[in-house]
Amino acid sequence: MAAVEVRNGYKYYGSKKNPKIVLNQLNMNVMRGSIYGLLGASGCGKTTLLSCIVGQRNLNGGEVTVLGVKPGQPGSGVPGSRVGFMPQEIALVEEMTVKETLFYFGRIYGLTDDRIREKFKILKDLLQLPSAGQMIKQCSGGQQRRLSFACAMIHDPELLILDEPTVGLDPMLREKIWDFLVETTRNSKLAVIITTHYIEEAKQANYIGLMRNGVLLAEDTPTNIMIKFGTQSIEDAFLILSQRQGNEDQLNQIMSHGKSQTLPAAAPLPTEVIDVHEPTAEKPPLPYVEPQNDNGKKIFFTTKGRLKAMMTKNFVQLFRQPSGIIFMMLFPIIQLSCFYMAIGKTPKNLELGVYSGEVSSYAECFDESLQTIYTVNDTCRFNKLSCRYIQALGDDIATRKYYPSEEAAYADARKANTVGYIYFSHNFSASVYEYIEDSIYASDGAIDNSEIVVHIDMTDQQVGYFMQRKLRDTFSTFMNTVVRECNVSAALVKLPVQFQDPIYGSTDIEFQQYCAPGVVMTMVFFLATLMTAAVFISERMDGIWDRTLLAGVSATEMLWGHLLTQLIIMALQSFEVIVYIGIVFDTYNNGDTTTLIGLLTLTAFCGMLFGLFISVFCKSHTEANFVATGAFYPMIILCGLLWPLESMPAFLQDLVMVLPFTIPSISARNVIEKGWSITHEKVYNGFLVMAGWTIIFFVLCLMGIRRKA
Structure with missing residues (x-):
């Protein structure tokens, strides 16, 4: 037959x-x-x-x-x-032990754990396998080939x-393997x-x-x-x-x-074929029936044994690589720490020049007996109000550097020794008094001289905007205090900025809090992308992918095995991220934490499928890194993380709304700042967008895997 x-x-x-x-x-x-x-x-x-x-x-x-x-x-x-198949390459997972490797293939082939243990004892003696706990990467080339042979024989094909x-085995062991094959057949x-390069040893073959x-x-x-x-x-x-x-x-x-x-x-070539296998009448073969046991029980898309084997392999690959553990658990912590410590904080060690024409010596401003507001005939009088403002600035905003003239302050700012300077006219206090008393009827000179003149270096726009905002806020607080102490209605005074209570959140959402949702989501997404792409490309290059397919595992089963493994990891990562930024950096959240964890987990899941999509169509790690990096920067720039979406051209606004991060980032911000639940349209639409991309990547992955398989 x-x-x-x-x-x-x-x-x-x-x-x-x-x-x-x-x-x-x-x-x-x-x-x-x-x-x-x-x-x-x-x-x-x-x-x-x-x-x-x-x-x-x-x-x-x-x-x-x-x-x-x-x-x-x-x-x-x-x-x-x-069928049992032993390829030319080793095609084994280096992070697994000898015993784990045989259990992996045994479970894939549907063997019970007891049967695998029996076969392990037999094959260990026959092939002189290393100890059960020795890792594959610690085995010699000959030991790895013997183990690869054992994996092909584990299920009695x-x-x-x-x-x-x-190849690479000593003559004694080669002879022992041939004796085993001859006796078994x-x-x-x-x-x-x-197949063999040792042509003479093939004399022991029947044909x-x-x-x-x-x-x-x-x-x-x-x-x-x-x-x-x-x-x-x-x-x-x-x-x-x-x-x-x-x-x-x-x-x-x-x-x-x-x-x-x-x-x-294809033209036939001359041949010397002597066919001794005369065709004989055979009975039609009986339908093949897979042996049934607990490991062969179906669980949704696969069997219990295969699911256990694949998920065990996936977790072992991750947790036995130091770089894998760092990348998976510590990398988010490091990234978030860098973000929260470096972004959105108050600039330190800034020097701001100060010149006031009202004082001859700046020591007067810090004299405890100095009175800046006093009453004469039931009327407010002001004295050296610039000192009051200088005191209000405080060292937490900038270190003040005092100058005897505006020209000296300007010269130092030109040399970039300071970030700029503020200037008070010689009649600043009198002008403020006239402005408060006469309001819109005050003279032009009084209006001009009651203002603080600010010159800031805007070549560093972030520092410049910070200083402008702080000086503006301090001046507003200063003027409110002056008006209150003089018992003058604030409505009668035209203040530089009029603040009102916000509808949501604080008066001014910090840049850090605004950016945080987008930063966290993009980090989780591309972390999952790089991890998954690296794992799948390594498996394909090492031959593990093809060998598992030849063992009867479908591409869909392998895909689901990875998805379930990564889903567990991503859920833990999302929980870790939310807890870390909440406890360590005291980040507030006015909404439901479970909703945020769910959105982050879905984001990571989508990123994993994007990584799988990349690995299907990229042949090397270098090529995959190029694609991932090429996708990362456009998404970061266009998702509204760095600059408001409203500043983009209309056609680009419509386009970026379908990208994976734009609407989900807005949804996360709505949960954190406004406390909205998942039932709100502007929250659940983020889930819908991310779920849509997840489905798209999943379908593309299945198509690519099946085509290549």
């Missing part, structure tokens, strides 16, 4: 007009209970042939059947538990495919396909296929091949066959001759 049949197998890469032919009308039979040695130089098509047999790739022409079914059919078990299994229906340039040159028993070509070794027979096939130019000319309407043409 044939375990594997390939008929007229044809495979090419590239376009139909300019194909690179890998398999050229290849025919192959592998019988149950036998070892089939597939020999050939690197690049001859062996790995591609094996990938077509296990259902990882599809032929462009011809057909292949494995264990009586076409690979990839639902319920066929191929790829899946009927019906077909075992080994791609260069003995002799006493069971196990079929083994093994040998000699392959070159996508063609099976010969297929027979080792003895018959040596007899037919009159050689004492398989290697010499392979050399003779290669010489008969002509040089590379002739082969390429033959393979590219002619064109077909449906496929690039």
